[in-house]
Amino acid sequence: MILIGNELLSGRVQDANLHYLAGELWDLGCPVTRVLIVRDIVDEIAEATRTMSDLHRWVFTTGGIGPTHDDVTIEGVARAFDTKVIGHRGLEKRLREHFGERITEAHLRMARIPEGAVLTGADPEAWPTVRMKNVFIFAGIPAILRRKFPEIREELRSAPIFRETLFFRTAEAVIADTLHGAAQRFPDIEIGSYPQTGGEADTVQVTLEGADQERLRKAVVFLEQITADIERIR
Amino acid sequence: MILIGNELLSGRVQDANLHYLAGELWDLGCPVTRVLIVRDIVDEIAEATRTMSDLHRWVFTTGGIGPTHDDVTIEGVARAFDTKVIGHRGLEKRLREHFGERITEAHLRMARIPEGAVLTGADPEAWPTVRMKNVFIFAGIPAILRRKFPEIREELRSAPIFRETLFFRTAEAVIADTLHGAAQRFPDIEIGSYPQTGGEADTVQVTLEGADQERLRKAVVFLEQITADIERIR
Structure with a gap:
């Protein structure tokens, strides 16, 4: 643009x-x-x-x-x-x-x-x-x-991209290494981390995006497993 | 940026x-x-x-x-x-x-x-x-x-820039030639024209910007004179 x-x-x-x-x-x-x-x-x-x-x-x-x-x-x-x-x-x-x-x-x-x-x-x-x-x-x-x-x-329509979003109640630094591990394991999935400000406690929005819906689903399951000890929101 | x-x-x-x-x-x-x-x-x-x-x-x-x-x-x-x-x-x-x-x-x-x-x-x-x-x-x-x-x-502070803003109740096309004339007469003054949408009637916001406050003042007076037949707002 x-x-x-x-x-x-x-x-x-x-x-x-x-x-x-x-x-x-x-x-x-x-x-x-x-x-x-x-x-x-x-x-x-x-x-x-x-x-x-x-x-x-x-x-x-x-x-x-x-x-x-x-x-x-x-x-x-x-x-x-x-x-x-x-x-x-x-x-x-x-x-x-x-x-x-x-x-x-x-x-x-x-x-x-x-x-x-x-x-x-x-x-x-x-x-x-x-x-x-x-x-x-x-x-x-x-x-x-x-x-x-x-x-x-x-x-303009092309092949779709898919996105999943997870919200964690934690500081970004606490979850950073875990996200890095997931990003290395799923190089075809783009994993973004966005600290949310303004609320009472630290929260982090994590987005996963990719063209292959099945791979995206696997990345989400993987991330859910390795973050099982971190509180989720929504 | x-x-x-x-x-x-x-x-x-x-x-x-x-x-x-x-x-x-x-x-x-x-x-x-x-x-x-x-x-x-x-x-x-x-x-x-x-x-x-x-x-x-x-x-x-x-x-x-x-x-x-x-x-x-x-x-x-x-x-x-x-x-x-x-x-x-x-x-x-x-x-x-x-x-x-x-x-x-x-x-x-x-x-x-x-x-x-x-x-x-x-x-x-x-x-x-x-x-x-x-x-x-x-x-x-x-x-x-x-x-x-x-x-x-x-x-970062540098020499200031000055700005004046006029609002006209008219369509942009009606005032376009007049603004062009003012822009040619005052090449050191940047004249911008912004139609405002959403209101009941056509209005145009006109901005004049320049580093020389005296020249800016002259450009505003000139523009006011050549637009005397167009209704102003504010």
């Missing part, structure tokens, strides 16, 4: 898109492995897009889409692929139908796409999502992302 | 550190310009640290600090600088004093630092923050970051 916007980097706005999209993509078997957050600067967006597009199966950008001068994501993605920005005839037509005589140059900026991009989205009546090669371009407004992403999600 | 942790990328946990630290650093005149979010993988942390350390004045990592096998930030930062991980004698001594006979190898992992790192923090009684060259290493637990960052913040 590439999150685009000065407001995220200046602390003015708390990003709400990573958490949503990362969860959705995880559920689709298509987990996020890296995120970049960059400013509304064409060259920075271009460099981030180029790097991420080369390294990853899919890239998702959020932010920098809109009618104002600081909305430069389309330019940035176009530059990443050494192509130019064009006005899409079909999108311009829809904007003209919608706004009629009130239409401005600013409105028409919404119809710009990198040359060679395709329009995706299951519903032909809905405003499409722009995809340039393996880069999906989304708006930064959380409500819009949550409306648009479901329209393309089935294009 | 480099945020480290599989849990941020799988959508299990909403990051709460970027928003806090970005706001603090902005207030110190030391704005964040780029963020990377990477997995708990030594090589990925090392590569991110190397890149960011080369490009930026300061780098802040959060996450991956702790006693368990998936806490590998110290290894990652050490590898970024081609150095090894050592146990810091003074920190080990403090841990032994604190835990006494209950101390484990997992506890002692908390005393590991990259060789050549320095311990910082204003309060000699408090647990220090580790800095390796220009990289400050923080825990990922939000409450801990909020306790530790203030101890080093005065090391």
Whole structure:
């Protein structure tokens, strides 16, 4: 993912898109492995897009889409692929139908796409999502992302990943060696340890994740056996 | 900033550190310009640290600090600088004093630092923050970051940045050309436009930011003049 916007980097706005999209993509078997957050600067967006597009199966950008001068994501993605920005005839037509005589140059900026991009989205009546090669371009407004992403999600579905979660009433340091042993025994299962703060006593959330449900089940049973002396919660 | 942790990328946990630290650093005149979010993988942390350390004045990592096998930030930062991980004698001594006979190898992992790192923090009684060259290493637990960052913040203070915010009751497309004109007239002032959703009518938040308070004031007056026909809020 590439999150685009000065407001995220200046602390003015708390990003709400990573958490949503990362969860959705995880559920689709298509987990996020890296995120970049960059400013509304064409060259920075271009460099981030180029790097991420080369390294990853899919890239998702959020932010920098809109009618104002600081909305430069389309330019940035176009530059990443050494192509130019064009006005899409079909999108311009829809904007003209919608706004009629009130239409401005600013409105028409919404119809710009990198040359060679395709329009995706299951519903032909809905405003499409722009995809340039393996880069999906989304708006930064959380409500819009949550409306648009479901329209393309089935294009992304891969083999599922499974997750089990255990909660222990103990300090993380007490359980650390045990978890390390389980992680070594099950290298194909990703075991994460997250101390929970704010409660009355030390608790640790342990997650086990993997693509093979049977192996995951075995890792859970193994971990339950070697932690039999530690109190569990839930 | 480099945020480290599989849990941020799988959508299990909403990051709460970027928003806090970005706001603090902005207030110190030391704005964040780029963020990377990477997995708990030594090589990925090392590569991110190397890149960011080369490009930026300061780098802040959060996450991956702790006693368990998936806490590998110290290894990652050490590898970024081609150095090894050592146990810091003074920190080990403090841990032994604190835990006494209950101390484990997992506890002692908390005393590991990259060789050549320095311990910082204003309060000699408090647990220090580790800095390796220009990289400050923080825990990922939000409450801990909020306790530790203030101890080093005065090391970072730079010339302040100033910000003014105006709210307009209009659609973003209506005000876009006007904002573009102001941005061209005041290239040293960063003008951002953020449509606000969820209310009854279209509103746009416009921010103006700059290092020169007098120029900022002039940009605000200019913008107020050229938007005199648009309703303001607040």
